[in-house]
Amino acid sequence: MTAISPSSTLAELVIARPARTRLFEQLRLDYCCGGSRTLAEACAQRELDPSTVATLIAALDAEPGDRDDAHDVTRASVGDLCDHIVAAHHGALRRDLPLISDLVATVVRVHGVQRPELRDLQRVFTTMRVSLEQHMVVEEETLFPACRATAAGVLRGVDEELLGQHEADHDEVGESLVALRELSGGYSAKRALCGTHRALLESLRELELDLHQHVHEENNILFPRVRAAAVR
Structure with a gap:
């Protein structure tokens, strides 16, 4: 599993892997208006353990198959x-x-x-x-x-x-x-x-x-x- 840094912002994490939005929605981590906050800051607001959330993100990333969908517009002009x-x-x-x-x-x-x-x-x-x-x-x-x-x-x-x-x-x-x-x-x-x-x-x-x-x-x-x- 790839280590996820608690200092990464939610926006950075979603831009790197759009499929992560599904987990963030489940955890109610605000990656849109609150996208500039770090994972650690967002977890603190929701009273979540950032290490546990980072592990969940890494586990999602490790799942087989193409997890990114049509919402991936990061490379669009x-x-x-x-x-x-x-x-x-x-x-x-x-x-x-x-x-x-x-x-x-x-x-x-x-x-x-x-x-x-x-x-x-x-x-x-x-x-x-x-x-x-x-x-x-x-x-x-x-x-x-x-x-x-x-x-x-x-x-x-x-x-x-x-x-x-x-x-x-x-x-x-x-x-x-x-x-x-x-x-x-x-x-x-x-x-x-x-x-x-x-x-x-x-x-x-x-x-x-x-x-x-x-x-x-x-x-x-x-x-x-x-x-x-x-x-x-």
Whole structure:
């Protein structure tokens, strides 16, 4: 087994081996917004033993077969990465957010009196949806064209204020996801009050997974690459 250094950042570990995201999701180690933290720091926050987690990572790496999947975009060009994010992640959000909104509305209408926390969930989700929809428009119309131009050498610098605002937006999304998970009891199917509620919990769980990957690809791969291109 290859030794895993506790001083490696979560972003570095995932970029080196994208399949590690599955373990990090199980352990709830934040590799997207918190990707700049070291493994030791992240484990301390979750009260996990970094040596044990490092052993689990090494064991995963040693499993036979190709463990890396279609989420491996580490070698994509800036332009291809922007296209991937729009097609894979923005496309999924535009498809899924309205569907989840309908599920939330139905569950609140039927079970809101019995489970008042569902109204809090609806409020958090609705606020996050509005933010994400606005965020995607700015990315597609302003940020991503600027990223492509910077990588191509057309722009001599990158708008740090714009990148910083997007990173702050990602932090807000991360906080919303934490709140949604808490309000949903960790998306446990055992908490489902009916078939619609069960579908909502599963949809929110899948949304969380996709947004973690989405933010990771921007914060930890796209933005550092654009910043590096800007100083060449």
